[in-house]
Amino acid sequence: MAKALRDWWQQPGHFYWITAFLAARGAQVFTCRAVALYTLGIGAISLAMLWSPNGPDGILAQSLVIGVAVCCTLKALVWMRNKWPTRGWSGAYAVTTSVCIAVSCLAQSNPVAGLLGTTTFAALAGFIAFFHTARFLAFNLIVTAATAVFLAVRVAEQNDAVWAACALALVAVANLAVPFGCQAVVHLLDIDVLNTEIDPLTGLLNREAFYRTTGEFVAARARIDDRYLVIVLVSLDNFTLLTGTDGKVSGDRAEVAVAQTLRETTRSNAIVAHVGEAEFLIADTFATTDASPLVERVRGAIATTPPRLTASIGVVATPMRGLADCPPHELMDELVVFAEEAMADARRAGGNMACTVVCSMPTVLAEKNTWDRFDDEPR
CATH class of the missing domain: 3.30.70.270 (Reverse transcriptase/Diguanylate cyclase domain)
Structure with a gap:
């Protein structure tokens, strides 16, 4: 088990290989548009929650959510360009988007709404699993776990501990299954063999x-x-x-x-x-x-x-x-x-x-x- 974890932690990122794979199939533009839509969706949903009674309450929480919406919109515009990002920019996108999701979830006045929002981390985890190293994936998982546990505790304090535990388990399953499933797909593509030609x-x-x-x-x-x-x-x-x-x-x-x-x-x-x-x-x-x-x-x-x-x-x-x-x-x-x-x-x-x-x-x-x-x- 320890050796498997060590091997997983030390495996290289696949950014350039996936980039070449997408470029060879003319799929870079489609991928950029898909990531842009996902990012814009995070910002739009966060902004829409301002009009919900379960949404952010108070000047600070509302300001943070507006900041998340602006940040996501700017990043989506970058992805909308007909230019593939650098590995550094892609890594920065993954980190900042993880933080934006956490801020948006924690800002909700109703912890149930915030806990539901943590499922958004799963798609980001899939993106990281395809393009980046285990360190980026570990960062996203830590942020996800911290956010979900904090919100689940708030839900449990409202005398619904069973629902909180079940919701936390579902969030954990989604945020573990998606990235590790994506990594399995990468290896099913025989990436280790193909890397000899890249x-x-x-x-x-x-x-x-x-x-x-x-x-x-x-x-x-x-x-x-x-x-x-x-x-x-x-x-x-x-x-x-x-x-x-x-x-x-x-x-x-x-x-x-x-x-x-x-x-x-x-x-x-x-x-x-x-x-x-x-x-x-x-x-x-x-x-x-x-x-x-x-x-x-x-x-x-x-x-x-x-x-x-x-x-x-x-x-x-x-x-x-x-x-x-x-x-x-x-x-x-x-x-x-x-x-x-x-x-x-x-x-x-x-x-x-x-x-x-x-x-x-x-x-x-x-x-x-x-x-x-x-x-x-x-x-």
């Missing part, structure tokens, strides 16, 4: 996963698709200077910020990976070899993302048709080398620009066609 810093795919995912995409589409496969290599300029001046933590923050920028500026079906220090790969398809709309959007977005680094970008485009017959790992190796050479040209030219290479036929495909012709010759 870069732990940014939550993007790593190189091996990028090669595999892009290879699977090519295999599924290349026989029927007349589009072009485009590989984009993004390398941050002056990254070594940043880490040397401001330290590794600043470099990590820059990579995380750029990773989120790439999620937001690429299409939902694009494949994005973090493959090395300050280097990112993007795979997408285009009707022509001109990927400048994507490249310029990425370059401009990175330049405006704190700490406002620039990027040297290498692009390689090749026809999709026929690529399904290529060994995927060898194909990706060759295309990434082309992209690296183009990126190096962009950096030598001063950085903050992109260079494009058009590969009419990868060597691995040409060699395969040669062997196929050789095999077809009569003997």
Whole structure:
């Protein structure tokens, strides 16, 4: 039992993995809207209780409830943006929302109304279980327990101890079942296995996963698709200077910020990976070899993302048709080398620009066609 609790306490947060999971399925906006609606609901219900005889009584209690409503509204507006929050902001949201719920429940003049309100903690606990560490979940559970016990004691003092005990038990079941059920779902998704394909810093795919995912995409589409496969290599300029001046933590923050920028500026079906220090790969398809709309959007977005680094970008485009017959790992190796050479040209030219290479036929495909012709010759 002690070992299980220790393992639970030490398990890492899943913020970046879940972020990548949602981004890959185009579900980030929906998730933001759902969290915003939940947060706005907390504020609206708290405010509505001002007109209830069971609601807050007195200037102080009413002021606290109004403050909760204002705080929740502001946080809901942040979630309504088309921008995924940082891990730090999400953690701060979890802590402050827990406190807001507690204040709203404790401010009610009727403890029964407050005890009913503590069920709201359960949804927040589910959010924490999906995105954050056990420490955040423990904080929320402690706040929930303290609030519910205090209110249950007040109900018991009104000569209804049985009802108070039953209500307290129901609150405990809800606030334990939801978060631990959510954590079970996360593990049923084989998160420990999937984490081997996820870069732990940014939550993007790593190189091996990028090669595999892009290879699977090519295999599924290349026989029927007349589009072009485009590989984009993004390398941050002056990254070594940043880490040397401001330290590794600043470099990590820059990579995380750029990773989120790439999620937001690429299409939902694009494949994005973090493959090395300050280097990112993007795979997408285009009707022509001109990927400048994507490249310029990425370059401009990175330049405006704190700490406002620039990027040297290498692009390689090749026809999709026929690529399904290529060994995927060898194909990706060759295309990434082309992209690296183009990126190096962009950096030598001063950085903050992109260079494009058009590969009419990868060597691995040409060699395969040669062997196929050789095999077809009569003997």
